[in-house]
Amino acid sequence: MTQPAVSVIVVSKGRGKSLALTLTGLIRQLYAPYEIIVVADAEGISTVKAMWLEDKVKAVPFADPNISLARNIGVSVAAGEVIAFLDDDAVPEPTWLTHLTAPFNDPQVSAVGGYVIGRNGISFQWTARAIDYAAREVALDVEGDRPVALTPPRGQAVKTEGTNMAFRRSDLVQVGGFDPAYHFYLDDADLNMRLAKAGRVTAIAPLAQVHHAFAPSPRRGADRVPKDLYEIGASLQVYLRRHCPEAERAAVIDQFRADQQARLIRHLVTGGLEPRDVTRLRNRLDEGLAAGLGRVLYRLPELPHPSEPFLPFESRATQPGTVIAGRWFEARRLRDRAARRAERGEITSLFLFSPNTLFHTVKMTPQGVWEQRGGLWGRSLRSDPIFRPTTFRRRMLREIARVAKVRGIPRDN
Structure with a gap:
């Protein structure tokens, strides 16, 4: 079956190093055809140039701190049938686009969300959720790894995460894209609600996976400690004005303040945090809630046709997944070997086992290698036993099986 042409939009501000890793994963997708659009400040545009991608991707300068506007600008140059979104602190698995776009074979599907992996590279940060008119989230039960179209109850929408979501372009532009009143936070949820109200169907694709690092920003540190709550307060207020009955808003805000x-x-x-930080952040939240009351809620017009033709990207991934595995004391030699394979276009997974029970972690290296480290008898899935006797070969085969579907590793590997 023919795969739809996809435009992938990455918005970046003040995260050049993180963006480089995002692009390292994005330029190695086992998919065609797709184009890459980077909407970024000067630092992000410089990163695109430093990676010799300037003529291969659509780089759009934009420095305003408004992710909704930035995404709409990306949509304005996106010529794909499907438009996908990825944050600049996330790295996609090589089969990400394959799994994310598969549900669009059903003409009823307007949006698709995938699963998001947290910092350890193994545990899920977000899976399937719904959100309601008061911005309250609830987990959705999705069994197995096959895509599923979901229809939540009235007043709810299937939640797609901003760092891993895709939309049929025709439906996205028809509802007006992203609302610029949301400078940050709940911008994706608002779009989900508008699509749900319009009767559109959203699917969840469990195997469409990205790794999310929570890079630092003006709003939070790398340790997720908040620096400013102004924008989440303002966006919540806008969201409630858009979707929540007026009589219920005060109670929702009180609960949000308490949370x-x-x-x-x-x-x-x-x-x-220190005590003075708590006071300052609480005050900033209240200032944001007040500011949200004053933001103009425009009727969102249909977005225009793309201003530029489709720019297909020739993926650096030219061969299916390959595996290298060894002991911790072989790390230097094996890393060099893995880097050479990645340079040749192989999707390379490197497994390094040490003689202990250390928990496993996974990351993509700047060379484009998926590296997993941990104890031979240690946990990978955090639900595993703390200690599980095994041999090197059995452990290697178990870890390969765990990631094969998302890493593009052939079954006979």
Whole structure:
């Protein structure tokens, strides 16, 4: 079956190093045809140039701190039938686009969301969720790894995560794209709600997976300690004005304040914040809530046709997944070997086992190698036993089986 042409939009601001890793994964997709659009500040545009991608991707300068506007600008030059979104602190698995676009074979599907993996490279940060008119989230039960189209109850929408989502272009532009009143936070949820109200269908694709690092920003540190709560307050207020009955808004805001206070106290207890920080952040939240009341809620017009033709990217991934595995003391030699294979266009997974029970972690290296490290008897899935006797070969085969579908590793590997 023919795969749809996909435009992948990455918005970046102040994260040149992180963007480079995002692009390292994105230029190695086992998919065709796709184009890459980077909407970024000067630092991000410089990163595109430093990676010799300037003539191969659509790089659009934009430095305003408004992710909704930035995404709409990306849509304005996106010529794909499907438009996918990826954050600049995320790295996609090589089969990401293959799995993310598969549900669009059903003409009823307008949007698709995938699963998001957290910092350890193994545990899921987000899977399937719904969100309601008061921005309350609830987990959705999705069994197995096959894509599934979901229809939540009235007043809810299937939640697609901003760092791993795709939309049929015709449906996205018809509902007006992203609402610029959301500078940050709930911008994707608002779009989900508008699509649900319009009767559109959203699917979840469990094997469409990206790794999300939570890079630092003006709003939070690398340790996820908040630096500013202004924009989440403003965006919540906008969301409630758009979707929540007026009589219920005060109660929702009171609960949100209580939840944020509890979050701040947790960081205070662990040493991430000082008492004066808690007071400042609480005040900033209230300022944001007040500002959200003053933001103009425009009727969102249909977005225009793309201003540029499709620019197909020739993926650096020219061969299916390959595996290298060894002991910790072989790491230097095996890393060099893996880097050479990645340079040749092989999707390379490197497994390094040490003689202990250390938990496993996974990351993509700057050379484009998927490296997994941990104890031979240690946990990979955090639900595993702390200690599981095994041989080197059995452990290697078990870890290969765990990632084969998303890494593009042939079954006979």
